[in-house]
Amino acid sequence: xxxxxxxxxxxxxxxxxxxxxxxxxxxxxxxxxxxxxxxxxxxxxxxxxxxxxxxxxxxxxxxxxxxxxxxxxxxxxxxxxxxxxxxxxxxxxxxxxxxxxxxx
Numbered sequence: 001x002x003x004x005x006x007x008x009x010x011x012x013x014x015x016x017x018x019x020x021x022x023x024x025x026x027x028x029x030x031x032x033x034x035x036x037x038x039x040x041x042x043x044x045x046x047x048x049x050x051x052x053x054x055x056x057x058x059x060x061x062x063x064x065x066x067x068x069x070x071x072x073x074x075x076x077x078x079x080x081x082x083x084x085x086x087x088x089x090x091x092x093x094x095x096x097x098x099x100x101x102x103x104x
Contacts (some may be wrong), residue, residue, distance in 0.1 A: 001013055001014065001015055001056035001060070001064060002018055002025075002055065003053065003054055003056040003057070003060050004050070004051065004052075005053070006034070008045065008050075008052075009092075010057075010060060010091050011044065011091055011092050012088055012089065012091060013050065013056045013061070013063065013064045013089050013091060014064075014086060014089075015085075015087045016086045017100070018053070021090070022052055024088070026051060026052055031045070034051075037090075037094050037095070038096060039092045039093055039094055040093065040095070041095065044092070052097065060091060063089065063091055064087075067089040068087060068089065
């Protein structure tokens, strides 16, 4: 599992392999989403802070599986292709997402 850090702070973890994770986390689409997401009223990413990836810690892996277990209880179409079997879990609280802005 791979973790995305923004300016040294762990914000998301994925079950993708290292290459897939880097491609996903550093894609323009994902970066646009990061800029549109807010955590505790502040933008998750300002568009200039360093984005880095690293292997996930045990705590981050545990958080990933806990979030997926909760998600399985609530069916929800997140707009991403589930056939890829790649999941992303945010490690920070995300304020309510404006779907129009996130898909923009």
